[in-house]
Amino acid sequence: MTFSIVAVDVKSKEIGFAIASCTWDAGMVGTAKAERGALCSQAQGYFPFHSVLYEKLEEGLNLEQIFEEFKKIDEDIENRQVGMVSFSGEVFAFTGSRNDDYAGHIIGDSYACQGNILTGPEVLEHMSKAFESTNGMLAERLYAALQAGDDVGGDIRGKMSARVLVKKKKGSDLEDTFIDLRVEDHKEPVKEIGRLLEVRRKILKAYLSMQKVIESEGEDKIDALKEMEKFLSDKVDRTVIDYHSFLADTFLKLGMEEKAIKAYQNVLTIGPKMIRVIRKQTSSGEIPNSVFERIVD
Structure with missing residues (x-):
């Protein structure tokens, strides 16, 4: 029902995800915490995974071990699809056997792309290539991946919502949010995310210019x-x-x-x-x- 990417930029200390779907508020199935980890649980997303991820990371478990913990609390694990990254750059992805075609995932260096009910494997392949070939902030690379997947078909059911969330210590609020862009009930939600990123980029440049004057x-x-x-x-x-x-x-x-x-x-x-x-x-x-x-x- 969805395609997403979770990723971490260890150098910039940014971590987050991007997601798009034909459902309302697709972004609610994702989570990220600064200098901890990020996860997308989709295809009948299971929210208890979110808290378990952070609890087990705190205990020192790796992502494969954490997935074993997921299996203990979810008897419908084969209906799920999961993509996870840790702040250290570890990556894990899983596509359950009962996901609707096309469903799959690709794991790369510090990122994982996953999707189900897609037009085909090209969605994930283009996402992976776009993420790896794009420079800039993590949010821009996540968006590039999402747009690339959308451009070749994305979700076979259509489009409704998209979200890009990036966390970073001392981002902009008490929860370390660096960027959080959501689009709902839009004909082109992914493209709208791109437009909002452009607006944010302009405002950020103006802000930095002002700070330079002040200082x-x-x-x-x-x-x-x-x-x-x-x-x-x-x-x-x-x-x-x-x-x-x-x-x-x-x-x-x-x-x-x-x-x-x-x-x-x-x-x-x-x-x-x-x-x-x-x-x-x-x-x-x-x-x-x-x-x-x-x-x-």
Whole structure:
């Protein structure tokens, strides 16, 4: 019913999975924990496997031994399909004998692809090749694999949902989530994941550009600000409106009024109602009246 990939990048310390299916919330059958492991349990996914994986990893069992523990708690193991990786790079996959054709798995260096009710073995073969030949963050490599499988047929029943989850210590929240993208009830869920990754990439670049400005001083600060301005010049859209605001405020504080005015105008192009915020900044004296008049001219 599903095709997925679990993987770890030991060098970047990222671990996670990508999955797509014709069912709602396909991603719920996957799990990952930073510096621990990742698992996809599909074809009638069995959720108790999730907690057992982490408990047994903590006890020092390897993945093959952990699968033996799965068999002890699941009398329907031959209905299941499992792909697992540990943070050390160990990989394990299993396709039960009662899975519907085409079903199978491929194990590679620090990853495993698995799927059932697929158009054929080419789905997994293309996933494997795409993962191995793609550079970049783990999320981008997972997505490339998922898209490659989707492009050659994927799930024979159609498309509905997809998810990419990557965990990394100090990722972005208390659960070490680095990236978690989900798409539900979409005609092209995998392609939509790709679009969201592009948006995230743009926002991340804007954020890193802003941090460089904040951390720089003197001429280096001005150079970083101009670099950020160049990056944002063709990105006047809602995803980066806060970064245009930061650009405007910083230019103004540095006495670069012309550039500040242009940046404030970009903010208003994206969100006309931001005039309220700019008026407030003017009332408080943060923006001179003469500059405000030129912004709205």
